Amino acid sequence: MGTYNKGILGPFSGKVGTVVGASWRGKDVMRSLPKKTDRTPTEVQMLQRLKFTTVSDFLTPMSNVISLYFGSGSGELTRRNQAMSYHMKEAVTYADPVFEILYNKVLISKGDLTGVQNPTVAAAPTNKLAYTWEDNSGQGAAKPTDQLVVVVYAPAENLYFTTLNAAFRDDATAEVQLPAFFNGLEVQSWITFAAADGKAYATSVYMGAVTVS
Structure with a gap:
């Protein structure tokens, strides 16, 4: 893939001859058309594709969180x-014939803000999850107004629930109301803190499995 500023016809998009023009992250780029092939993919290639699909399918429903709070917003990626x-690399394993997500390795956010301290989670009546933590406002850049972000996943039904503002850091507790269809399901969840302006965020914490009641 190559970048260009001004061609004889200026920037373009779509296919022209053997190249494709497009705009990517604010840059005008050109790339060659992929070559068609009749080759049958190798077992290694098929496994890599399956691995990629497994991870992509798992992350896509929580894109509203990842797109805000995972890593750096600058650079090529x-x-x-x-x-x-x-x-x-870190959160998937192969269990023939499928790949499985390692929930304890999953991160919904990755940043430098002071994280959640000594958190707990328990099922609460009427389809709620009750979270507690220690208010560590003042540690590093942690502020009382940092917002609790929660992602809940029910593997058996492939259901997701996310919220970006479940509570503030200095609340030290939060009850997350899940939809009624989560009742009776075992769920995995992850929590993190993000600054009120969204410019800083912590690396998330895995909270383990809980059965919704």
Whole structure:
């Protein structure tokens, strides 16, 4: 892929001859058309594709969180690509014939803000999850107004629930109301803090499995 500023016809998009023009991250780029092939993919290639699909399918429903709070927003890689790279390397394992997500390795955010201290989670009546933590406002750049971000996932039904403002750091507790269809399901969840202006965020914490009641 190459970048260009001004061609004889100026920037263009779409296919022209053997190249494709497009705009990518604010730059005008050209890339060659992929060559068609009749080759049957090798077993290694098929496994890599399956691994990629497994991770992508898992992360896509939480894109509203990852796109805000995962890694750096500058550079060549998008936050989504940074999350894909991390989870492909660290948070998936092969259990023939499928790949499985390692929930304890999953990160919904990755940043430098002071994180959640000594958190707990428990099921609460009427489809709620009750979270507690220690108010560590003042540690590093942590502020009382930092917002609790929560992602909940029910593997059996492939259901997701996310919220970007479940509580403030100095609340030290939060009850997250889940939809009624989560009732009776075992869920995995992850929590993190993000600054009120969204410019700083912590690396998330895995909270384990809980059955919604």
